[in-house]
Amino acid sequence: VRDDRGVVLSGVTARWEDAAEPVLSGVELTVRPGERVAVVGGSGAGKSSLFGVLLGFVDVSRGTVEVPARVAWCPQEAVLVSTTVRENLRIGDPDASDDRLRAALDAVGLGLDLDTEVGPTLLSGGEAQRLGLARALVHDADLVLLDEPTAHLDEPSARALLDLIDTALADRTVLHVTHRPEEAVRADRVVEIAEGRVVVRAYR
Ligand code: DUT
Secondary structure, three states, X not given: OOXXXXXXXXXXXXXXXXXXXXXXXXXXXXXXXXXXXXXXXXXXXXXXXXXXXXXXXXXXXXXEEEOOOOEEEEXXXXXXXXXXXXXXXXXXXXXOOHHHHHHHHHHOOOOOOOOOEOOOOOOOHHHHHHHHHHHHHHOOOOEEEEEOOOOOOOHHHHHHHHHHHHHHOOOOEEEEEOOOHHHHOOOOEEEEEEOOXXXXXXXX
C-alpha cells in the first residue's frame, strides 16, 4: 500500500469566496489509505464544503491539506454528457483503452455497450451512479468522494449501489457523505461535522 493515498487535514480553516465567515474552522481529520469514512451532520453543517476543500475549490486560509494526486467526486446526481458510454468514461482518462473501460463497467455491474448513447435522461438513477463510479475507476482515483450517492434512488437500487461500492471501491480511500444511518454503518468509521468542525469521531 502506497502511503500517499490518504487524507490529512491539520487545523484547516476555510471559507467560500466572498463569504464573511469561515465554513470550516480548525478541522483535524486523518483518513488512512484504503479507509472508508462516513461523513454525517445536519443540513448546512459543512459536509459538502469539506469536499470543496479536498477538491480545491474552497479557499483554505489556515492549516494544511494533504490529498492524493487522483481524486474523484461522485455527486448526488452523476454528471453525464449526452454522448456515448465510451466518451463519458474517458472523462476519467482520455487515453484509456476500450479494454480498461469495459473492465470498469464490469466492476460496477453495468452491461452497457461502449457505443451506447447515454445522457442525463437515458439511464436510471442507479445506472447513472454506477457509470459515475466506473468513471472514478477509469481515473484510477486514490480518493473517491461520494456525496449522498443514494439520495435519488429507491431502496432496492440504493442497497444494490451500496453493495457495489463495498466491492468496487474496496481498495480505495473513500469519504461518503450520507444522511442515512444504514449507509454510515457500512463505513470503517463515522465522523460528524457540526458548526464547521469535526465534533465526533465514532469508531465502530
Ligand atoms: N456555502 C456557500 N457556497 C456554496 C455552498 C455552501 O457559501 O457554494 C455555505 C452555505 C452553508 C455552508 O457553506 O452555510 C455549509 O454548506 P454545505 O453545503 O457544506 O453543508 P452540508 O453539510 O453539505 O449541507 P447539506 O446536507 O444540506 O448538503
